[in-house]
Amino acid sequence: MLDHLTTEARNPASEMLDSLSPLEIVQLISSEDAKVASAVAEQATSIAKAIEMVTPRLANGGRLIYFGAGTSGRLGVLDAAECPPTFNADPSQVIGLIAGGKQAITTAVEGAEDNPALGAKDLENLNLSSNDAVIGIATSGRTPYVLGGLEYAQTVGAYCIGLACNRDAELTTRCDLNIIPVVGPEIISGSTRMKAGTATKMVLNMISTGVMIRLGKTYGNLMVDLRATNSKLLARAKRIVATSTNLSESEAGKLLDECNGEVKTAILASLANHSPEKARELLAANDGHLQHAISTASSTNGVAVK
Incomplete structure (x- = not known):
């Protein structure tokens, strides 16, 4: 056969x-x-x-x-x-x-x-x-x-x-x-x-x-929904936040800690000058799409979208 x-x-x-x-x-x-x-x-x-x-x-x-x-x-x-x-x-x-x-x-x-x-x-x-x-x-x-x-x-x-x-x-x-x-x-x-x-x-x-x-798991070509389960991924998460926000990697690391390691939350909190809680709410309202959430924030408070 x-x-x-x-x-x-x-x-x-x-x-x-x-x-x-x-x-x-x-x-x-x-x-x-x-x-x-x-x-x-x-x-x-x-x-x-x-x-x-x-x-x-x-x-x-x-x-x-x-x-x-x-x-x-x-x-x-x-x-x-x-x-x-x-x-x-x-x-x-x-x-x-x-x-x-x-x-x-x-x-x-x-x-x-x-x-x-x-x-x-x-x-x-x-x-x-x-x-x-x-x-x-x-x-x-x-x-x-x-x-x-x-x-x-x-x-x-x-x-x-x-x-x-x-x-x-x-x-x-x-x-x-x-x-x-x-x-x-x-x-x-x-x-x-x-x-x-x-x-x-x-x-x-x-x-x-x-x-x-x-489903909104990336921001451009950046892996913004990764789970930082090891040192390599944690370093990558810091670089992604730093690249997306113009923060230093040290500042990005501190922000990630405040956001429980959530890359998208950290980026949005920085760009929109929001608390982690507010950033999570805005992401949820946009079905987890970071680009959409940034655009929403930009239309309401003048955030410069990168």
């Missing part, structure tokens, strides 16, 4: 792979990887549509749920795990599921991906609803765990997005939107952790980042 899949085909460029030198192996992998970005770029319209459809669901209390098996599942789990520290997103807002559960993140769970009922059950256990969006990730486009999950998601009215790397993927018939970057045969036939995995990571990065930007 896999014979017709592009990702399972033999790559003519790598037929003598085991006779290559280390440098030649690296050069070959690099030349193949260079094709991934263009394959993803061809899906720009669909990726943008995903951002447009997911954003209002998260804004209204819904969730984005990735699910897949093997590498596909691990990449979804990874992208979901990076949203809280990067964007201070609630851990329940973006969720990653992998066939076989947490154990499968590091160890293969035999047969888990072949069970469509398991995909449905994992989503059912999350109380999936029509407020949510799901992304079924399956390089082949035919993984039973993913197909079963998508079929269940349709029954509850969740918005369904399919992500695969083969044309005519079976999952497309179960989705409202499909993203299909066709990266071609891998240098090791069927090893979809390589080009297909890279394409998947790129697409998920674009979707989650785009959604978070639309």
Whole structure:
């Protein structure tokens, strides 16, 4: 059944792979990887549509749920795990599921991906609803765990997005939107952790980042909703506040302390000459969008918007 899949085909460029030198192996992998970005770029319209459809669901209390098996599942789990520290997103807002559960993140769970009922059950256990969006990730486009999950998601009215790397993927018939970057045969036939995995990571990065930007998690290109959980992120938070307000880093650090480490609150408090409490109120009134809050403050008390 896999014979017709592009990702399972033999790559003519790598037929003598085991006779290559280390440098030649690296050069070959690099030349193949260079094709991934263009394959993803061809899906720009669909990726943008995903951002447009997911954003209002998260804004209204819904969730984005990735699910897949093997590498596909691990990449979804990874992208979901990076949203809280990067964007201070609630851990329940973006969720990653992998066939076989947490154990499968590091160890293969035999047969888990072949069970469509398991995909449905994992989503059912999350109380999936029509407020949510799901992304079924399956390089082949035919993984039973993913197909079963998508079929269940349709029954509850969740918005369904399919992500695969083969044309005519079976999952497309179960989705409202499909993203299909066709990266071609891998240098090791069927090893979809390589080009297909890279394409998947790129697409998920674009979707989650785009959604978070639309939710007001950035100010220009600054990461103003980060959670400063370590010394590196604390230093970054200070730099962002200093850059946005013309305060010194020492002054920015003091202001951050007064604002409980909240970068957006500190920036707005400085620019609008507000107390942290007033800045939080103004941010809340603007759905957390710092640029909108600054504009509101500017129209009421003459704040110079940077």
